[in-house]
Amino acid sequence: MSGTGNQDSLKDAASPSDLGRRKFMLAAGWGVVGVTLAGSTYAPYKFMFPPILYEPPTVFKIGHVTEYGLGVDERWKLKGRFWVVRNMRGIYNMISICRHLGCTPNWFPDQKRFRCPCHGSIYDVHGNVRGGPAPRTLWRGQITKDPVDGALVVNTVVRLDPNPAQTPQGLWVKEKVKEVKPFWIEHSPPPGASCSSNRLLC
Numbered sequence: 001m002s003g004t005g006n007q008d009s010l011k012d013a014a015s016p017s018d019l020g021r022r023k024f025m026l027a028a029g030w031g032v033v034g035v036t037l038a039g040s041t042y043a044p045y046k047f048m049f050p051p052i053l054y055e056p057p058t059v060f061k062i063g064h065v066t067e068y069g070l071g072v073d074e075r076w077k078l079k080g081r082f083w084v085v086r087n088m089r090g091i092y093n094m095i096s097i098c099r100h101l102g103c104t105p106n107w108f109p110d111q112k113r114f115r116c117p118c119h120g121s122i123y124d125v126h127g128n129v130r131g132g133p134a135p136r137t138l139w140r141g142q143i144t145k146d147p148v149d150g151a152l153v154v155n156t157v158v159r160l161d162p163n164p165a166q167t168p169q170g171l172w173v174k175e176k177v178k179e180v181k182p183f184w185i186e187h188s189p190p191p192g193a194s195c196s197s198n199r200l201l202c
Contacts, residue, residue: 058157064150065091065185070193070201072107072125082141082156083107085125087201088193090179090186093154094127095139114138122170125201126178129164129171137164137173140183152185 060080068091073084081104082093098105103118113130114123122131127138142158145151160183164171178184195202 058155060154060156061146062152062154065152065187066190070190072109074107076154077104077107080154080156082154084152084154086187086190088189088195090184091143091152092179092184093141093143095141095156095159097139099129099134099136099138100132126173126175128169128173131170134171136161137171140178142182143185144182145185158182 057080060076060082062076062080062084065086068084068086070086070088073086076082076084076093077096081096083096084091084093096104098116098118098121100116100119100121103116105114105116105121105123107114112125114125114127115121116132116134120132121129121134123134123138124130127140129137139159139161141160142155144153144155146153160178160180162173162177164173166172179186
């Protein structure tokens with residue numbers, strides 16, 4: 001009897017493989033519970049903290065006209081992607097995006113030209129195409145005055161893009177076409193300024 005009882009007790013005892021299987025099933029069960037709980041908490045989290053797409057700014061308050069001298073000012077070229085240009089009649093801005101494939105041209109003051117480093121497009125101080133593959137003149141962005149403090153405000157989304165005329169010098173748009181509100185602000189020249197340094201600014 002005792003021998004038979006021992007055999008029965010051995011049969012009832014769990015084998016190592018049975019114990020491993022039970023542990024696996026228990027771990028799998030808790031894993032399912034964990035995934036379920038995580039999923040149930042993720043949805044409220046996404047609702048409370050939705051993903052935000054941060055777009056670069058397109059409106060810039062750039063100071064007063066008197067802070068800009070005659071010629072091309074590059075202080076906003078990288079931050080705002082535009083240049084501020086002041087001539088003898090007023091002030092405007094041009095978007096620093098090449099009209100060929102969107103590279104950023106560089107201003108060469110000794111040559112009085114913007115040159116694109118990617119494919120060689122050349123623009124003058126007014127944005128007219130003087131060489132290279134660019135099919136259009138440079139955009140001009142909206143420029144207005146803040147009604148409260150009179151500071152200049154540039155909006156790079158609102159752009160002037162007149163149809164250029166083909167001339168022997170390149171693609172050309174007359175200044176009287178571009179010197180219109182809200183893309184140009186009439187203003188007297190800086191004290192002591194003259195056209196001798198750059199006749200294109202007259």
